[in-house]
Amino acid sequence: METSFLFADWLGTPLWMWLGFLGLVIAILSFDLGVLHKENKEIGVAESVKLSALYIALGLSFGAWVWWYLGSESGLAYLTGFVVEKTLALDNVFVIALIFSFFAVPRLYQHRVLFWGILGVIVLRAIMIGVGATLVAEFSWLLYIFAAFLIVTGIKMLFVKDAEPDVSNNVLVRFMRNRFNVTDGHHGEKFFVKQVNPATGKLTWFITPLFMALVMVEVADVIFAVDSVPAIFAITTDPFIVYTSNIFAILGLRALYFALAAMIHRFKYLKPALALVLVFIGSKIFVADLLGLEKFPAAFSLGITFAIIASGVAWSLIKTRETGKAA
Structure with a gap:
């Protein structure tokens, strides 16, 4: 059998590595859905x-393999991207919690929404990263645009207080309610149900609030990707490293959600740390140019990023503990 195509280059990486990674992701998701959560059940904090x-x-572990097979620079870039994306994903938890609360999604079915949401993320991030990699390869100056965007975003996060998203007035929510038949309540784990339309008296398809929650979760990820994708491209332009670090960081988000949703108030100072990380990642491209370096040292990039995030987490836990004692 001819297997030479497996070694063909695709976006700078042999095809077999892309296929192997996708096979691994499919195996992980299949194990999660088919074994760990074969039956619908509430997921507790523990x-x-x-x-x-x-x-x-x-x-x-995948990062260790990248380090061993592709070298220390790729390994450090992967780990930096993984840490940054994992931390940025934590900020998404608050929005997801608001979405679940607005649509009154029972805890029993939240994992189902998050699972299908992850599948959507895998496809959407592939498209966004593929387009980004193509543009950066053709127009290298775009990296400076990404870097400047990250700096501005980080500064904005530091000094501008975010307003709590109003899901009820969201344009997409209003569009779905006006354009589609929507059930008043949930129908178990179903995204679509067929029932009598009061206006026509005929059986017709309705979407459920569970499906609307899924759509909003997907849209929330696209919005957050506007920050995370430029951030990872500012770390490395290798599409394989960018995509794999993104997906592995996001894969565990739905598992982490149930623990974080219960203690999100303990991470009060994580957002300023995220802001500083974005400013650092964006500025290091300009700093490397000023110092005459080809790129900012990967080891320093990972160390500084980890130190900022760890400090934010530690300070949050300390300050919220003191507040709790004072109360």
């Missing part, structure tokens, strides 16, 4: 923490 640890271990 189980959420264990599953999150498993996904983090898988992501770091």
Whole structure:
């Protein structure tokens, strides 16, 4: 059998590596859905923490393989991207919690929404990263645009207080309610149901609030990708490293969600840390140019990024503990 096509270059990486990664992701998701969550059940905080640890271990193990097979520079770039994307994904938890609350999604079915949401993310991120990689390869100056965007975004996060998203007045929510038949309540784990339309008296398809929640979760990821995709391209322009670090960081998000949703108030100072990370990642491209370096040293990039995030997490836990004692 002819297998030479497996070694053909695709976006700078042999095709077999892309296929191997996608096969690994499919195997992980199949194990998650077919074994760990074969039956619908509520996920408690303890189980959420264990599953999150498993996904983090898988992501770091893949990073170790990248380090061994592609070299230390690629390994450091992967780990930096993984840490940054994982941290940025934490900020998404708050929005997802608001979406679930607005649509009154029972905890029993939240994992289903998050699971199908991850499948959408895998496709959407592939498209966004593929387009980004093509544009950066053709127009290298775009990296400076990405870097400037990250700096501005980070500064804005530091000094401008975000307003809590109003899901009820969201344009997409209003569009779905006006254009589609929507059920008043949930119908178990179903996204679509067939029932009598009061206006016509005929059986017709309705979308459920569970499906609307899924759509909003996907849209939320696209919005957050506007920050995360430029951030990872500012770390490395290797599409394989960009995509794999993104996906492995996001894969464990739905497992981590159930633990974080219960203690999101403990991470009060994580957002300023995220802002500083974005400013650092964006500025290091300009700093490297000023110093006459080809690129900012990967080891320093990972170390500084990790130090900022770890400091934000530690300070948050310390300050919220003191607040709790004072109360």
